[in-house]
Amino acid sequence: MDNLISFFSRFYFFILFLLLQFICLSFLFSNKGIAHQQSAFFSIMNDGVAAMQKRTAAISNFFHLSEENALLLEENEQLLEERISSFKKMEGNFVVIEDSVWQRQYRMLNAKVINGTLYQNRNYFTIDKGSIDGVAKKQGVISLNGIVGRIAEVSEHYAIVESIISESFSTGAYVKRTGNLGYLKWNKDPAETTLSQVVITAPIAVGDMVYSKVGSGYFPPDTPVGEIIDLNENEGEAYYDIRVKLSTDFSNLRHVYVVTNDFQNELDDLQEEFYP
Amino acid sequence: MSDIDLRHIGRFVLLILFQGLILIEAALFDGLAIPFVYVFILLKLPIDINRIFLLILCFLTGVTMDLFYNTFGLHAAACVLMGFVRPGILNLIRPRDGYDTGQDISISSFGFNWFFTFSFSLIFIHHLYLFLLEFFSFSQFPYTLLKVLLSSIYTFILVFLIHLIFSRKS
Numbered sequence: 212m213d214n215l216i217s218f219f220s221r222f223y224f225f226i227l228f229l230l231l232q233f234i235c236l237s238f239l240f241s242n243k244g245i246a247h248q249q250s251a252f253f254s255i256m257n258d259g260v261a262a263m264q265k266r267t268a269a270i271s272n273f274f275h276l277s278e279e280n281a282l283l284l285e286e287n288e289q290l291l292e293e294r295i296s297s298f299k300k301m302e303g304n305f306v307v308i309e310d311s312v313w314q315r316q317y318r319m320l321n322a323k324v325i326n327g328t329l330y331q332n333r334n335y336f337t338i339d340k341g342s343i344d345g346v347a348k349k350q351g352v353i354s355l356n357g358i359v360g361r362i363a364e365v366s367e368h369y370a371i372v373e374s375i376i377s378e379s380f381s382t383g384a385y386v387k388r389t390g391n392l393g394y395l396k397w398n399k400d401p402a403e404t405t406l407s408q409v410v411i412t413a414p415i416a417v418g419d420m421v422y423s424k425v426g427s428g429y430f431p432p433d434t435p436v437g438e439i440i441d442l443n444e445n446e447g448e449a450y451y452d453i454r455v456k457l458s459t460d461f462s463n464l465r466h467v468y469v470v471t472n473d474f475q476n477e478l479d480d481l482q483e484e485f486y487p
Numbered sequence: 488m489s490d491i492d493l494r495h496i497g498r499f500v501l502l503i504l505f506q507g508l509i510l511i512e513a514a515l516f517d518g519l520a521i522p523f524v525y526v527f528i529l530l531k532l533p534i535d536i537n538r539i540f541l542l543i544l545c546f547l548t549g550v551t552m553d554l555f556y557n558t559f560g561l562h563a564a565a566c567v568l569m570g571f572v573r574p575g576i577l578n579l580i581r582p583r584d585g586y587d588t589g590q591d592i593s594i595s596s597f598g599f600n601w602f603f604t605f606s607f608s609l610i611f612i613h614h615l616y617l618f619l620l621e622f623f624s625f626s627q628f629p630y631t632l633l634k635v636l637l638s639s640i641y642t643f644i645l646v647f648l649i650h651l652i653f654s655r656k657s
Contacts, residue, residue: 231563
């Protein structure tokens with residue numbers, strides 16, 4: 212009898228082990244990257260965790276105030292440069308009126324980075340703006356220095372960003388000087404990425420700047436990606452091996468901007484119609 | 488059978504918060520050594536704990552950790568594997584006269600060698616499975632193995648320090 216009980220106990224132990232492994236692995240390998248979109252329970256739990264992480268981020272932010280200050284000063288400088296009073300009037304007396312020639316296309320929403328990872332295979336970070344502030348899935352995220360990532364998941368007050376340093380992240384980019392197009396693909400170094408699919412005949416060189424392509428409309432035109440630091444020609448292959456040093460420092464990322472494109476729906480509709 | 492008491496719950500809360508809020512940024516050598524100290528929660532569970540209960544506790548601990556890392560199922564899978572091999576390892580390194588009921592897993596009851604064998608083997612299995620699942624390829628196996636080894640050593644050192652700080656002098 213004892214043997215029988217021990218047999219069943221071992222049996223259930225093994226079955227439960229297999230069952231739990233199955234649950235974990237199916238979560239992990241479901242193709243959505245973060246697999247808990249539909250589950251209200253996990254969404255609530257995540258809000259709780261994010262609220263806690265916000266508290267600790269507030270403490271560590273305190274120690275970065277001086278760096279932060281320098282950044283803000285720099286940003287202020289840029290803004291002052293763009294102010295109307297810093298432009299010189301070239302001729303005649305112009306009157307500025309509200310006209311319809313220019314319509315604003317990209318709007319920026321500033322957000323604080325609450326926490327994030329650098330050394331995983333897919334790196335996500337959480338920001339303190341959510342659907343209430345108008346954040347939606349797939350929107351682009353940039354910093355002052357350049358491209359950062361894309362919104363992967365939104366809750367009411369927080370959002371999770373899939374950063375450009377993730378295996379699953381890919382977006383179009385081009386070399387500014389020559390205009391050659393390629394695709395960004397991450398190479399597991401938190402400070403770098405690679406530009407693939409650039410044809411070997413392109414006259415590019417180390418030191419050229421790489422910018423994001425307008426294509427999908429999620430990033431404003433000419434958002435910097437980084438600078439080419441290594442260029443390899445592989446024999447018999449049609450494409451370069453290009454390493455790009457990212458202009459965004461992910462280890463010290465505290466402020467980001469979520470990009471809203473007012474014409475995104477129009478662009479998506481058109482492209483969906485054309486490439487179903 | 489010794490049950491889960493207040494000390495285990497306190498340890499759970501403290502270590503989860505310590506790992507999820509502080510150690511999440513504590514990688515060494517450009518991400519080659521990443522500590523996962525929260526496994527100490529599972530190491531310190533009673534020796535004669537019900538195995539089914541053990542697996543469920545491992546799963547819950549892993550899922551909680553996944554919430555902090557935004558990696559769904561990764562830590563849970565590694566913790567469940569750790570819970571699965573734990574009874575076997577306890578059996579393998581059983582002292583000659585067996586375990587007493589209610590004996591606590593600590594250096595003072597079993598000595599450093601025993602504690603090292605027990606903790607390090609479980610930590611190593613946990614980290615190996617975790618990093619293999621994360622990279623999901625054997626192509627960079629030497630790199631992954633180095634990462635597993637360095638991270639295991641890092642985790643063990645921290646576990647050892649926490650053990651020293653919190654073990655009561657008898």
